[in-house]
Amino acid sequence: MSAATPTPVQLNPLGGESYRPTLPNTANAPKLARDFLTSLLRVSRHPGLVDDARLCVTELVTNAHRHTRTPLIRVHVAVNRKRVTVAVTDDGGPVGTALGTTLRPVPAATPEQEHGRGLALVESLALAWGTGSGGERHPGRTVVWFTLGRPEATA
Numbered sequence: 001m002s003a004a005t006p007t008p009v010q011l012n013p014l015g016g017e018s019y020r021p022t023l024p025n026t027a028n029a030p031k032l033a034r035d036f037l038t039s040l041l042r043v044s045r046h047p048g049l050v051d052d053a054r055l056c057v058t059e060l061v062t063n064a065h066r067h068t069r070t071p072l073i074r075v076h077v078a079v080n081r082k083r084v085t086v087a088v089t090d091d092g093g094p095v096g097t098a099l100g101t102t103l104r105p106v107p108a109a110t111p112e113q114e115h116g117r118g119l120a121l122v123e124s125l126a127l128a129w130g131t132g133s134g135g136e137r138h139p140g141r142t143v144v145w146f147t148l149g150r151p152e153a154t155a
Contacts, residue, residue, distance in 0.1 A: 016080025017044070023061070023073045025090075030061040033075050037086065044079045049148045052125045053084060056146050059118035060088035063144070068092040083127070083149030090142050122146050 021036050023029040034054045041050050057075070064073045070090035078085045122129050129146040
């Protein structure tokens with residue numbers, strides 16, 4: 001008998017449905033992800049999350065397109081009756097560096113800057129967000145995720 005393979009942490013621990021579109025790394029990738037997520041949230045009865053989800057997924061997919069050399073951008077959407085979690089995964093490190101290079105912190109953006117405010121926007125809209133890697137199974141991959149939904153009631 002062989003040893004069991006550990007399973008990754010479940011993206012949607014509260015149950016629900018999962019979707020995994022894979023997009024080519026082109027300038028159209030953010031629009032494709034945005035349109036897919038919009039349709040999914042409307043049919044899954046989350047119309048109130050559409051605007052925030054569109055902004056957040058656009059930011060993450062645009063970052064993968066602009067700042068990595070990944071051939072494919074993977075989007076994993078997990079949706080249940082209370083929340084939606086979106087993870088965007090790319091295969092490559094930042095453009096001009098070796099694969100697997102960790103992301104450097106970005107200096108705080110000022111209101112006058114044209115770029116650099118996207119992740120701060122994601123942080124302000126999401127219940128939670130974070131980054132990770134592909135681990136041993138997929139070294140060099142970067143995962144950035146966010147969760148939207150109703151906050152849990154406090155006691």
